[in-house]
Every structure is written in structure tokens, then in C-alpha cells.
Amino acid sequence: MRQAVVNTLERKLFYIPSFKIYRGVAGLYDYGPPGCAVKANVLSFWRQHFVLEENMLEVDCPCVTPEIVLKASGHVEKFTDLMVKDEKTGTCYRADHLLKDYCKEKVEKDLTLSPEKAAEFKHVLAVLDDLSAEELGAKIKEYGIVAPDTKNPLSDPYPFNLMFQTSIGPTGLSVGYMRPETAQGIFVNFKDLYYYNGQKLPFAAAQIGQAFRNEISPRQGLLRVREFTLAEIEHFVDPEDKSHPKFAHVAGLEFLMFPRELQLSGESAKLVKLGEAVSKGIVNNETLGYFIGRVYLFLTRLGIDKTRLRFRQHLPNEMAHYAADCWDAEIECSYGWIECVGIADRSAYDLRAHSEKSGVPLVAHEKFSKPREVEKLVIVPSKKDLGLAFKGNQKMVVEALESMSEKEAMDMRAALESKGETNFQVCTLGKEVVITKKMVSISMEKKMEHQRVFTPSVIEPSFGIGRIIYCLVEHSFYTRPSLSIPSTHDLANRKMNNSMSSGSLLLLLLSNALCSPW
Numbered sequence: 001m002r003q004a005v006v007n008t009l010e011r012k013l014f015y016i017p018s019f020k021i022y023r024g025v026a027g028l029y030d031y032g033p034p035g036c037a038v039k040a041n042v043l044s045f046w047r048q049h050f051v052l053e054e055n056m057l058e059v060d061c062p063c064v065t066p067e068i069v070l071k072a073s074g075h076v077e078k079f080t081d082l083m084v085k086d087e088k089t090g091t092c093y094r095a096d097h098l099l100k101d102y103c104k105e106k107v108e109k110d111l112t113l114s115p116e117k118a119a120e121f122k123h124v125l126a127v128l129d130d131l132s133a134e135e136l137g138a139k140i141k142e143y144g145i146v147a148p149d150t151k152n153p154l155s156d157p158y159p160f161n162l163m164f165q166t167s168i169g170p171t172g173l174s175v176g177y178m179r180p181e182t183a184q185g186i187f188v189n190f191k192d193l194y195y196y197n198g199q200k201l202p203f204a205a206a207q208i209g210q211a212f213r214n215e216i217s218p219r220q221g222l223l224r225v226r227e228f229t230l231a232e233i234e235h236f237v238d239p240e241d242k243s244h245p246k247f248a249h250v251a252g253l254e255f256l257m258f259p260r261e262l263q264l265s266g267e268s269a270k271l272v273k274l275g276e277a278v279s280k281g282i283v284n285n286e287t288l289g290y291f292i293g294r295v296y297l298f299l300t301r302l303g304i305d306k307t308r309l310r311f312r313q314h315l316p317n318e319m320a321h322y323a324a325d326c327w328d329a330e331i332e333c334s335y336g337w338i339e340c341v342g343i344a345d346r347s348a349y350d351l352r353a354h355s356e357k358s359g360v361p362l363v364a365h366e367k368f369s370k371p372r373e374v375e376k377l378v379i380v381p382s383k384k385d386l387g388l389a390f391k392g393n394q395k396m397v398v399e400a401l402e403s404m405s406e407k408e409a410m411d412m413r414a415a416l417e418s419k420g421e422t423n424f425q426v427c428t429l430g431k432e433v434v435i436t437k438k439m440v441s442i443s444m445e446k447k448m449e450h451q452r453v454f455t456p457s458v459i460e461p462s463f464g465i466g467r468i469i470y471c472l473v474e475h476s477f478y479t480r481p482s483l484s485i486p487s488t489h490d491l492a493n494r495k496m497n498n499s500m501s502s503g504s505l506l507l508l509l510l511s512n513a514l515c516s517p518w
């Protein structure tokens, strides 16, 4: 079936391996005319369903990103996959993929497998995304997994950074990267977007654009490529109030959910009402739940078969360390269950990281109706002593001390009390300076506060458009017998409207574009 779908798609120029006359490059694909028409329809429905219906602020940021942005976000250090190398030929493989293929093959094809071993392989498959480099390496050794092409031994797994590096400008001195996600463009614009939104929370910004990842061994056609279209939403919300005014609209939806407890105990996904999942704390908060519901509606209205759609919660180690909760919308196709949308509560991590690195506070304000008396740790810089120590840089050090957070002030007080001095990062100077006891006085004081200043949390649904399109194509092929093939008029140019659901439009467009596939 899959080969038939792939052959048809390539024959009908739905997609084409890029640079084909030069034998192509793994992981790069062009969309041909029917592919472009379907992609345009999917994106137009995405804009209608999210940007317009939810009043989101759409932006369009560059793909080339200066290093400092991706250093602040942690991508330069941590955006890695674990790689193993064929020890003789140097061919690279993704370590978790080799272990997954091995366990899957054992479970599905080895008829001599004992029930205990089958259960063990199934457990490895369930916790695969949770394994550390050491655990992956140990399993690869234990099972005797070798390079699939040559059967040579493999190296230990080690991290490989997936970003494409480039340089900005002719000197080669300014390092840049092709963005691995569109989200960072939104985070760095937070301050302006917040003002544009009348300094009100919550609000969401959205972006559609290309993302680039130097995948170790791209495979599965459109599902794992090195350049792809992402459609991302960053919804900014008060971390102390993650309720959502429209949650009731989606609370009654019931669909397949796969919480981590079910995964770890080897059970399957279950039908759960979204309202129940949130009230029982299976989903961390209402806003995250709201977006899970909206993603479900988007995918099913588009034409995804709801029996082949599930929401899988990330396992504890799989989740980024800063995330509060994370769910993937996974769609079943001939390659198995494929993550097509990641829906994460990224907490305040990104805005905090960019505030620290840039020195620009990316914060929101809540004005109190009446001033409130609060006890606060107050830092009073001694301008005279700081002047003597830092001369022309005194003003920048004073400003940095005055804008310290409560937590930083507490840490500074503890360090000064124990060691008499402490290192202090002054972002505007781009370096750390040494602060001694006599340069600051730190004390608890009662203050009247008129507002609360805080860093918003971010709920992020992130859509892999190519993966969604591929799954849609497969699902429409399965349901094809029930379709009436439309006549020759040009469906590709027809705009979506209320009289026809996007799902049915897509199916019509597909069947027209791909009619008589085999």
C-alpha cells in the first residue's frame, strides 16, 4: 500500500526529490503542483482555524538567526540527537532509531520469541524516548545491534547538534544558524507584541515558516526531512492563572489519549473526555487542554481519521527539563504512529533566557486595583563604592543590580554572607563582575506595590505541515472507495468556504489530483 501511495505521489508530481537530476540530496523534497495546492489549502485552513478564530498576532521572521539568540535558547548547547557511527565506514545512524527498528522487528517477526522477551522489547519501545545516551549504548551492546548496511560494529552513542551553521556577512566572523524552529523569532519580539496587544495577557502569536534540521539519517520520505514547514503558536499566559475562558467549548470532546502511566504499564491509548483529563490533572492545565482540543478539531476537520489519531503525553525524561507538560498529536500511518503536532507548556523558560542574555526584561504587568503591602528583599547599590571599583561602567552595574529579581537578590545575599563577595553577570557589559559586601546593602523592607511584574508562561502547539499532509494523503487513500471523484474542473484553485468543510475539500482535491493512481 505504502509503495503504491509513494509511487503515485511521485508520478503525479505531488512531491519530487529535490535536485533529482543531480541524484538528489537525502531529506530534501520539492512540492509539485498538486502538492503545492494541498499545502496552500492546509495552511489557509490553519490560518482560519487558529489565527483568525483565536485573534492571534501573526508574524514572519527570518530563517537566518544570529548565534546569540540560539545560545540563549539553549539550542547551540543542547539541540542534539544521539548518533552512532559504523566503526569501519563512518556512516552515521540515529541511535534510538536503530534500537527501535531492532525491537520492532523482534516483536513483529520473531516467532520463536518467549513471552518474557517480547514483553521486554515492548517495554523498550514504550520508554525509548526516555533513554539516556548511556542506557541506549548499553541496550545496543546487549542486543548486539550492528550497522544495518554493513553489519559492522557501532560506536557508542554521542550527541550531534542538528542545526545548520552559517555565517552572516562577508567577514565570516558573525556566526548564524538556520532556525530549527520558528518559535524563537516570536519570543525575541515578545515586548513589542505585548505592547501591540495593549499590554494584556493572555495573547498568542503565530508564525508559519521553514525550519531546518540536519537530521542524522533522514528517512520515511516527507516524514523526516532536513527542511520543512512549521506552523507554530506561542500563547502567552499568566503562570499563576492557566485557566482558559473558552475551555468549556472543547471540554466535551472525547478522543484517544495516551498518558504516561498507560505507556509505562504497557497499556494502549484510551478514549478520554478532555474535560475529565484536565479536572483529574492528567493534562496539566486548562490552557494546554484547550489547545489539545483545538488541535484535535483542526486535524479531524482537515480529514484525519479520528480512529488513527491519539494524543501521547511525553515521558518524564523525554520532556525538555523546563517543560511543565507536553503532549504529541500522533497520527497512525503505514510508518506507525507519527508525531505531527507537539503541544508543550514551555513554562517561562524562553522569555527568562532571552531576558537574561539580552538584558531586556521580557515581562508582563498586572496592575492591582488597590496597592498591596509586601515584604521585599531590597538591594541598595552604594554608588560611591561601585564608582571606585567600576569607573565608567558604574552606571551599567548599578542598573543591573537595581533590576535584579527577588531570587537573584536572595542568592546574592547568601553568597555575600558566606564568602564576602560574589560574581555577578552584567548583561549590558557582556561579562561577570565581582561584587563585594560594601558595594551593596541588602535588607528586607515593607513596600507598597501597585503592580505585579512577572514572566509569562508559554503554551506552544507546533505543527509539522509536511507530516500532516503525508498522513492526510494516506488516510484519504484508505477511505477512497467512498469518494465520488469530481469532474475535471479545477479544484486546486477553489478557496475553502463555510459550505464545504476543509476535510472534504482536501479529499476532493486529492482524488482529483491523483485519480487513477494505480
Ligand SMILES: Nc1ncnc2c1ncn2[C@@H]1O[C@H](COP(=O)(O)OP(=O)(O)OP(=O)(O)O)[C@@H](O)[C@H]1O
Residues within 6 Å of the ligand: 213, 215, 222, 223, 224, 225, 226, 228, 230, 339, 340, 341, 342, 462, 463, 464, 465, 466, 467
Ligand atoms: N525532520 C523533520 N521533518 C519533518 N517534520 C518534522 C521534523 N522534525 C520535526 N518535525 C515536525 O515538527 C513538529 C515540531 O517539532 P518538535 O521539535 O516537537 O519535533 P521533535 O520532537 O524533534 O520530532 P522527532 O522526535 O520526530 O524528531 C513535530 O511535531 C513534527 O511534526
